[in-house]
Amino acid sequence: MQPDLSQTLARDRHFLQTAFKNPKKFGGLPKVEEKYRKSHEIYLKRQAALPKPQYDGTLPVHERLNDIKAAIANHQVTIICGETGSGKTTQLPKICLELGRGTAGLIGHTQPRRLAARSVAERIAEELQSPIGETVGYKVRFNDNTSRDAYVKLMTDGILLAETQTDRYLTAYDTIIIDEAHERSLNIDFLLGYLKQLLPRRPDLKIIITSATIDAERFSKHFNNAPVLEVSGRTYPVEILYRPLHAADEDEAEIEIADAIVDAADELAQLGSGDILVFLPGEREIREAAEALRKSPLRRHDEILPLFARLSNAEQHKIFHPGGTKRxxxxxxxxxxxxxxxxxxxxxxxxxxxxxxxxxxxxxVEQLHVEKISQAAARQRSGRCGRVSAGVCIRLYSQEDFEQRSAFADPEIIRSNLAAVILRMAALNLGDVAAFPFLEAPDQRYINDGFQVLLELGAVEEAV
Incomplete structure (x- = not known):
């Protein structure tokens, strides 16, 4: 009789299931039983050492703890929709640990950016009182800081996608959290389609999809009407002030941005103490604004901190662990x-x-353009200052401009060259691009262009 495989590691279950049906093929029953025993022992050891999370009860997500636990326990896919600042990113892995997830495999937790993957991992490790890399690790391009005994692994969605090439059924994981799904990057859309196909083959796998301004209904339908839980976010009011750049043309506006930031910082400084977060399109603009602020007679005593992906760990740490009295x-x-x-x-x-x-x-060709953000992104940004007390957000554009912007940003899949997606799908034998369960199907023209590029490069053959 086949033993209970639910108390073995996820990565061994498929093999054991097959091996117990036909032990001769795998060296006889004693060998198969030995393999089962080893897997069962590691499972029990991991279960015994499972971290015991504590909650301080200060985050909005804590008010819905029981609802979230029940939804995750009773459904294969759960969608958690919460405003920025609800605490979902750091608390969900802890909730999963409390439910005993992470025992049969890792709790994989994806972030759209390397910077976020690293800092979220540090934060969760801190809350679980464990050195980074042990209970909670992270893996980003060129850097894997995850021990063999880890329970939670933070990574970029690109890393998880790359792992599908060596681990088709993602058996290293028993739970996967796709965070910030509303960003709808190519990687996220591809992962959501991949996971939809994977779910029937991995009934033991739990998927949690989280987002801020999510189109919850669309995600729910994609995963066969998965339950959606709303978590409230910001608790303090935010006053919005519009200070548009009065410029004759776009070029002039671009030059004035750094000066407008200095003026806005001066205006905010008069309202009282408190740190300021400035949103800019890229690294070059950040450096220009930093220079303008350092030259400003009123702002030169403030601590000016750039934040972008290429920063060193030490510089990032300084931003997320403030000390000192300077603004x-x-x-x-x-x-x-x-x-x-x-x-x-x-x-x-x-x-x-x-x-x-x-x-x-x-x-x-693909080009990087500086573009106006959507209304949803603008709300996300203003929401960043309503976390600790009532805040003020200065928008360097007019209210009329805001109202004319699109409600949500375009998903990357409808504005991308699909050559890389087609190539990856061919490598994974996922079949026809047009038949893949994307959340939003790409334009057939773009699919054709992608194929054309690959044909010209000799990466695919005409028959594909």
Missing amino acids: RIVLATNVAETSLTVPGIKYVIDTGLARVKRYSARAK
């Missing part, structure tokens, strides 16, 4: 919009711009 002005790209919470922020200055990658079907 801090943090200059960030949209990395600080949702994934990361910079502590102590009372004021926000929003340029209303972000760098966006777009594919030109005519020129057949």
